[in-house]
Amino acid sequence: MTIYIAVDLGGTHIRAASFRPTETEPLKHHKIKTRSKDESIFERILHLIEEVISSGESLGAIGIAAPGPLNPRTGVILNTPNIPAWDNFPIIEKLNAYFHVPVFLGNDANLAALGEWRYGAGQGHDHLLYLTISTGVGGGIISDRHLLEGKDGLAAELGHVTILAEGPICGCGHRGHLEALSSGTAIARYVKEELKNEKTESSLRSRANRSAKSIAKAAREGDPLALSAYERAGKYLGIGVASFLHIFNPSIVILGGGVSQSEDLLCKPFRKSLEKEIFAPAYLEELTITTAALGDDAGLLGALALVEQKV
Amino acid sequence: MTIYIAVDLGGTHIRAASFRPTETEPLKHHKIKTRSKDESIFERILHLIEEVISSGESLGAIGIAAPGPLNPRTGVILNTPNIPAWDNFPIIEKLNAYFHVPVFLGNDANLAALGEWRYGAGQGHDHLLYLTISTGVGGGIISDRHLLEGKDGLAAELGHVTILAEGPICGCGHRGHLEALSSGTAIARYVKEELKNEKTESSLRSRANRSAKSIAKAAREGDPLALSAYERAGKYLGIGVASFLHIFNPSIVILGGGVSQSEDLLCKPFRKSLEKEIFAPAYLEELTITTAALGDDAGLLGALALVEQKV
Numbered sequence: 001m002t003i004y005i006a007v008d009l010g011g012t013h014i015r016a017a018s019f020r021p022t023e024t025e026p027l028k029h030h031k032i033k034t035r036s037k038d039e040s041i042f043e044r045i046l047h048l049i050e051e052v053i054s055s056g057e058s059l060g061a062i063g064i065a066a067p068g069p070l071n072p073r074t075g076v077i078l079n080t081p082n083i084p085a086w087d088n089f090p091i092i093e094k095l096n097a098y099f100h101v102p103v104f105l106g107n108d109a110n111l112a113a114l115g116e117w118r119y120g121a122g123q124g125h126d127h128l129l130y131l132t133i134s135t136g137v138g139g140g141i142i143s144d145r146h147l148l149e150g151k152d153g154l155a156a157e158l159g160h161v162t163i164l165a166e167g168p169i170c171g172c173g174h175r176g177h178l179e180a181l182s183s184g185t186a187i188a189r190y191v192k193e194e195l196k197n198e199k200t201e202s203s204l205r206s207r208a209n210r211s212a213k214s215i216a217k218a219a220r221e222g223d224p225l226a227l228s229a230y231e232r233a234g235k236y237l238g239i240g241v242a243s244f245l246h247i248f249n250p251s252i253v254i255l256g257g258g259v260s261q262s263e264d265l266l267c268k269p270f271r272k273s274l275e276k277e278i279f280a281p282a283y284l285e286e287l288t289i290t291t292a293a294l295g296d297d298a299g300l301l302g303a304l305a306l307v308e309q310k311v
Numbered sequence: 312m313t314i315y316i317a318v319d320l321g322g323t324h325i326r327a328a329s330f331r332p333t334e335t336e337p338l339k340h341h342k343i344k345t346r347s348k349d350e351s352i353f354e355r356i357l358h359l360i361e362e363v364i365s366s367g368e369s370l371g372a373i374g375i376a377a378p379g380p381l382n383p384r385t386g387v388i389l390n391t392p393n394i395p396a397w398d399n400f401p402i403i404e405k406l407n408a409y410f411h412v413p414v415f416l417g418n419d420a421n422l423a424a425l426g427e428w429r430y431g432a433g434q435g436h437d438h439l440l441y442l443t444i445s446t447g448v449g450g451g452i453i454s455d456r457h458l459l460e461g462k463d464g465l466a467a468e469l470g471h472v473t474i475l476a477e478g479p480i481c482g483c484g485h486r487g488h489l490e491a492l493s494s495g496t497a498i499a500r501y502v503k504e505e506l507k508n509e510k511t512e513s514s515l516r517s518r519a520n521r522s523a524k525s526i527a528k529a530a531r532e533g534d535p536l537a538l539s540a541y542e543r544a545g546k547y548l549g550i551g552v553a554s555f556l557h558i559f560n561p562s563i564v565i566l567g568g569g570v571s572q573s574e575d576l577l578c579k580p581f582r583k584s585l586e587k588e589i590f591a592p593a594y595l596e597e598l599t600i601t602t603a604a605l606g607d608d609a610g611l612l613g614a615l616a617l618v619e620q621k622v
Contacts, residue, residue, distance in 0.1 A: 146457065149455070158557075158558065
């Protein structure tokens with residue numbers, strides 16, 4: 001029996017699963033830590049793939065979702081902050097040399113968009129905008145039933161779009177990106193900055209943990225600083241999404257990632273800002289705004305969707 | 312002999328031309344003022360089309376480029392500031408009822424992108440970003456050899472993307488859009504604002520005409536205010552284009568419109584800013600940045616390209 005393997009390489013975990021063609025229920029599904037003292041990350045990927053292949057199964061193709069920037073056409077992961085040892089790492093060539101089957105690579109956020117489109121919240125939509133909001137902000141676009149990749153597969157870096165020129169600094173070193181204003185990191189940094197003002201009253205002052213998650217908890221308890229941090233993130237998210245609607249005119253916006261799970265806190269300021277910033281009401285007509293359906297499996301199922309599309 | 316008609320409806324002029332299929336050299340090419348006391352704009356379009364059809368020619372299809380927002384799928388021009396009388400004007404239906412041939416409609420900036428791609432500066436590129444910078448800022452995208460239209464054909468409104476939240480007000484009423492920072496209107500308004508400060512020294516103070524064009528003239532004569540107005544526009548254009556590269560990863564950027572003809576003034580600050588703002592060098596590798604090749608005929612040839620694509 002022929003099977004496909006999907007792999008999702010994350011900063012913390014590697015997931016792999018085997019599937020029968022056209023099926024989305026995995027035959028086997030394993031998850032391990034990305035790092036180990038005894039093996040390189042690439043060795044861990046090899047062993048994980050071997051683990052999800054049962055005897056009698058014939059491997060047909062592999063799809064792999066990895067953090068960008070990467071080039072899906074050449075199969076090279078350029079330089080990903082989470083895996084410093086990989087600099088222009090030719091993962092397709094390496095996997096292909098080992099398994100002798102076609103290997104397909106995609107940016108994890110792009111493939112999560114593809115996964116949501118094929119199997120999740122975006123089914124039936126021809127024009128889809130996917131945003132994942134967690135430590136960073138990533139994006140994926142389906143335009144007229146095609147995944148937007150660009151010349152070298154570097155498209156849809158929606159977190160690295162300037163919405164407040166000369167604004168706060170982003171993880172990438174540039175200023176005013178959406179990621180620098182609406183990510184979990186941006187929420188935590190805003191609180192940290194505001195607490196430097198001794199007059200700012202907040203229950204967060206006495207807490208050691210000031211992650212986006214713990215700020216969400218404080219906001220739900222009514223802490224004004226925590227509430228304003230989420231309000232600010234939601235406001236800029238609305239400004240960013242309004243721009244993306246003007247650029248892509250999609251029929252659905254899907255929000256994924258940890259921060260979007262604080263939907264109650266982010267949603268109201270986000271929607272208010274989006275409605276204020278939209279350039280013509282037509283962009284919001286018949287527009288679905290929803291949260292991701294595939295959860296932690298979005299990247300894995302996106303890698304599967306990539307294989308199904310390419311094979 | 313079958314012919315195709317292309318029409319470019321502008322705020323000042325209407326252009327129409329007839330073409331043999333697969334040819335881009337017009338058989339006839341007419342241009343009239345958009346407005347007249349004696350006829351409605353729609354009547355002028357009808358008569359202009361009839362004028363470019365010679366006896367013995369059989370009309371095969373019509374393509375029309377018009378200012379947005381419009382819906383190319385339904386053929387309705389929603390509400391265009393230049394033609395207040397047209398509110399949800401069903402131009403495809405009306406032309407079709409008169410000429411009884413297929414009619415295709417597109418946003419003028421989108422069709423200019425299509426025209427440059429098929430017949431102009433963008434030939435051979437699969438991923439193209441077109442920006443027209445004049446009174447306003449418009450855009451068009453070719454992604455993987457497809458014109459980006461979105462669900463209702465409202466995509467690629469690249470002038471109405473926020474790059475400086477809470478920044479200067481745009482013609483559309485929203486703040487901080489690229490159009491509010493880098494258009495000819497934005498350049499003129501910046502000069503007007505700066506001249507309110509009585510300490511600002513500028514040769515423009517004594518001039519009645521302070522259009523972008525006359526500011527360009529002053530800049531070439533060394534006027535510091537005029538120079539700084541173009542520098543500012545170029546800086547924000549660089550920030551905007553960097554974001555568009557992160558979004559689309561094209562292989563070519565084509566700049567059209569009147570302001571881009573002041574290339575000498577805009578180009579240096581634009582390129583400097585683009586290089587500073589780019590998120591990874593890969594976006595600039597093998598990227599062509601050039602000016603439009605089709606001039607005033609971009610919309611007309613785009614309308615022709617639309618017909619050729621659809622027929």
